Amino acid sequence: MARRGESIELAVLGLLHESPMHGYELRKRLNLMLGWGRLLSYGSLYPALKKMLKASWIEERTVQKEGALQNRRPRIVYQLTEAGQDEFVRLMSEVGPTAWEDGNFDIRFAFFGRTDMEIRLRVLEGRRSRLQERLEKVQTQLSMTQKEMDQYASELQRHGVESVEREVKWLSDLINAERSQHPVEKPSQG
Structure with a gap:
């Protein structure tokens, strides 16, 4: 970090x-x-x-x-x-x-505007992957401890999960937009 x-x-x-x-x-x-x-x-x-x-x-x-x-x-x-x-x-x-x-x-x-597209994509994909890992852990813990939590602790956990899900979707949208603006050229079959 x-x-x-x-x-x-x-x-x-x-x-x-x-x-x-x-x-x-x-x-x-x-x-x-x-x-x-x-x-x-x-x-x-x-x-x-x-x-x-x-x-x-x-x-x-x-x-x-x-x-x-x-x-x-x-x-x-x-x-x-x-x-x-x-x-x-x-x-x-x-x-x-x-x-x-x-x-x-x-x-x-x-400052992404001053960064090469390949670097932007790698950073966005890395961020998305990290958040997806975090999301899986939290969802697993949440399902195991849901019965033990009071209403407010449970709501806080749900809010956290929804926030990470929104960011993952946002990152996916950014990645797709980057790729559609600059499609990867396929080698010609010759």
């Missing part, structure tokens, strides 16, 4: 791939991307930025805000370096289990 710091780094590299940003804007965009369940604090963002600066994936420049008073502190704007672009491409090209785990999949998915 990907460390939270690695997920933050991938997200920051992806956002800076779009355009340079200052810390406040990065945090705001990251929180929109991560969703309400995983809000990011400055205490998580700035150590990640510091690490990426040290790795030379990003660089900072100071910018005086237009119309700001002379004694106001200039803003620090972060931008991607060539090494950062290479690291982003490398991370987005990974197709192993970390690519489809809960903590990393959403962030990778947000």
